[in-house]
Amino acid sequence: MLQVSEAEAIILNLVQPLDPQQDTEFVDLLTADGRILATPVTSQLDFPQWDNSAMDGYCVRYEDVQHCSAEHPAVLEIVEEITPGKEPQSTIQPGQAARILTGALIPTGADTVVMQEVTRREENRVFIEATPQPQQFIRQRGSYYQAGTQLLPAGIKLNAPEIGVLAASQSIQPRVYRRVRVSIISTGSELVTPDTSLQTGQIVDSNQYALFCLVKQAEAKAHMLGIVKDDVEAIEQAIASAVANSDIVISSGGVSVGDYDYIEKIIESLGGKIHFNTVAMKPGKPLTFATFSRGDAPVERLHDTPDNDATDTAPIGRLSCLYFGLPGNPVSALVTYWRFVQPTIKKLSGLTSGWEPKFVKALTPQDLYSDGKRETYLWGQLSLNGEGVYEFHLASGSHSSGNLINLAQTNSLAVLPAGTTSVSKGEHVKVLQVGNF
Numbered sequence: 001m002l003q004v005s006e007a008e009a010i011i012l013n014l015v016q017p018l019d020p021q022q023d024t025e026f027v028d029l030l031t032a033d034g035r036i037l038a039t040p041v042t043s044q045l046d047f048p049q050w051d052n053s054a055m056d057g058y059c060v061r062y063e064d065v066q067h068c069s070a071e072h073p074a075v076l077e078i079v080e081e082i083t084p085g086k087e088p089q090s091t092i093q094p095g096q097a098a099r100i101l102t103g104a105l106i107p108t109g110a111d112t113v114v115m116q117e118v119t120r121r122e123e124n125r126v127f128i129e130a131t132p133q134p135q136q137f138i139r140q141r142g143s144y145y146q147a148g149t150q151l152l153p154a155g156i157k158l159n160a161p162e163i164g165v166l167a168a169s170q171s172i173q174p175r176v177y178r179r180v181r182v183s184i185i186s187t188g189s190e191l192v193t194p195d196t197s198l199q200t201g202q203i204v205d206s207n208q209y210a211l212f213c214l215v216k217q218a219e220a221k222a223h224m225l226g227i228v229k230d231d232v233e234a235i236e237q238a239i240a241s242a243v244a245n246s247d248i249v250i251s252s253g254g255v256s257v258g259d260y261d262y263i264e265k266i267i268e269s270l271g272g273k274i275h276f277n278t279v280a281m282k283p284g285k286p287l288t289f290a291t292f293s294r295g296d297a298p299v300e301r302l303h304d305t306p307d308n309d310a311t312d313t314a315p316i317g318r319l320s321c322l323y324f325g326l327p328g329n330p331v332s333a334l335v336t337y338w339r340f341v342q343p344t345i346k347k348l349s350g351l352t353s354g355w356e357p358k359f360v361k362a363l364t365p366q367d368l369y370s371d372g373k374r375e376t377y378l379w380g381q382l383s384l385n386g387e388g389v390y391e392f393h394l395a396s397g398s399h400s401s402g403n404l405i406n407l408a409q410t411n412s413l414a415v416l417p418a419g420t421t422s423v424s425k426g427e428h429v430k431v432l433q434v435g436n437f
C-alpha cells in the first residue's frame with residue numbers, strides 16, 4: 001500500500017500553481033486580505049519620503065552641541081516650531097535650533113535631533129544638557145526603502161502588515177491571483193440535507209458543509225454541488241460538470257469496495273487518470289486521487305453559491321483538474337482533506353512558500369495508541385503549556401472515523417507512524433496543525 005509521504009509527493013508534484021499572467025485579477029485594497037499577490041509591487045516613493053524626526057525635541061547643528069553637558073549646556077535660539085506635515089521655513093544657522101515634533105521634517109542646516117528629556121527650555125532659548133550622537137534621531141529619506149526597488153514579492157499572502165505597506169505606497173488595487181475554484185460533491189443515496197426530517201436510515205450530509213467551510217477558509221472559491229445519489233449516470237454528470245468548471249473537485253463517499261462505490265470507475269470512464277486509490281493511513285485508507293486534462297474548449301459556468309461573490313467572470317484557463325475522491329466517513333473525509341487537499345489548494349493558489357503541511361513536536365499528557373498497521377491520525381487540541389511547550393490533548397470519546405461528534409474543537413492531529421503501536425504519556429509526538437490555536 002502507498003505510504004502517506006508517497007501519496008503526498010505524487011499529489012504535490014502534480015500541482016501547477018495558477019498562472020501569474022492569466023489567472024489574476026485586480027482587487028480593492030480593503031478586500032485584498034487573504035489573497036495572494038500575483039506580481040511584485042514596486043513603489044515610486046522612498047520610505048521615509050523625507051528626512052524626519054524620530055523624537056519630540058529640538059533639531060540642531062551637531063557642531064553646536066558636541067561639547068555640552070548638564071554643567072555646561074549649549075544655549076541655542078529657537079527660530080521655529082516644526083510640526084508633522086509642515087514645511088520648515090528657516091535654515092538653521094550656528095547658534096540656532098528649531099522645536100521639532102516626531103515625524104516632522106528636518107530643516108536645512110540642522111543635522112541632529114536632541115530629545116526633549118535632555119533639554120531645558122526658557123522662552124525662546126533651549127539649553128542642551130547632553131551631547132547627542134551626530135545625526136541622532138533623524139530618520140533618513142529612503143533608509144527603509146528606496147523607490148524603484150521591489151517592495152513586496154509575488155506569491156505572498158496579504159495580511160494586515162502587507163495591506164498597510166500597500167496603502168502606504170498608494171497601491172490601492174493590487175493584482176492578486178484569482179481564487180482557486182473548488183467543487184464539492186457528496187455521494188450517497190442515504191444522504192439528505194440538514195433541513196430534512198430524517199426517514200429511517202437516512203444520514204445528514206455533514207461532509208459538504210464541513211468541506212465547504214474548509215475550502216472557504218483556504219481562500220478558495222467553493223461551489224457546493226449538493227448530494228448525488230449512488231447512480232452511475234447522476235454521478236457521471238455531476239463529476240463531468242464539476243471537472244469542466246473547477247481547478248479541484250472534491251467528492252466524498254463511494255471510494256471503497258462496496259457495491260455502490262462507483263467513483264473510481266466513473267473517473268476512468270470520463271477519461272481521468274487515477275494516480276492511486278488507497279493510502280496506508282487511518283483514517284483515510286480508501287482515498288482516490290486522479291487528474292483530468294482538458295482542451296481549450298469553452299465550458300459552461302456553474303452558478304455561484306450564495307456565499308461567494310458572483311462577479312467573477314474570468315475565463316477558466318487551466319488545462320487540468322485535480323480530483324480528490326475522499327472517503328465518506330466524516331472523520332476520514334476531513335483528515336484526508338487536511339492532510340492532502342489543503343496544501344494542494346494553497347500551492348495551487350500561487351503561494352510561493354508556506355503551503356506545506358505544518359507539523360510540530362508536542363508532548364502528550366496521555367498514552368496514545370494505534371494498531372501500528374497504517375500511519376494513524378488521532379484528533380485533538382494543541383496548546384502551549386506554562387513552559388511555552390506544545391502539548392497535544394487527545395479528544396475524549398471514540399476515535400472512530402464515523403464519529404464526527406468529538407471532532408469538534410479539533411485544531412491538530414497527532415501522527416503515529418506505521419509500525420508504532422503507542423506513544424507513552426510524557427513523550428513527544430508529531431502533530432499536524434489543522435486550525436488556529
Ligand SMILES: Nc1nc2c(c(=O)[nH]1)N[C@H]1C(S)=C(S)[C@@H](COP(=O)(O)OP(=O)(O)OC[C@H]3O[C@@H](n4cnc5c(N)ncnc54)[C@H](O)[C@@H]3O)O[C@H]1N2
Nearest residue numbers: 186188203204205206207253254255256261327328329332
Ligand atoms: N470491505 C471493506 N469495507 C470498507 C473498507 C474496506 O477497506 N473494506 N474501508 C472502510 C473505510 S476505512 C472507509 S473510510 C469507508 C469509505 O467508504 P466510502 O468512501 O465508500 O463511503 P460510503 O460507503 O459512501 O460511506 C461510508 C460512510 O460514510 C457516510 N457518509 C458518506 N457521505 C457522507 C456525508 N456526505 N456526510 C456524512 N456522512 C457520510 C455514509 O453514510 C457511510 O456511513 O469504507 C469502509 N468500508
Ligand code: MOO
Nearest residue numbers: 283284285332401
Ligand atoms: O479510512 Mo476509513 O477512513 O478508516 O474510516
Ligand SMILES: [Mg+2]
Nearest residue numbers: 254256258261
Ligand atoms: Mg462505500
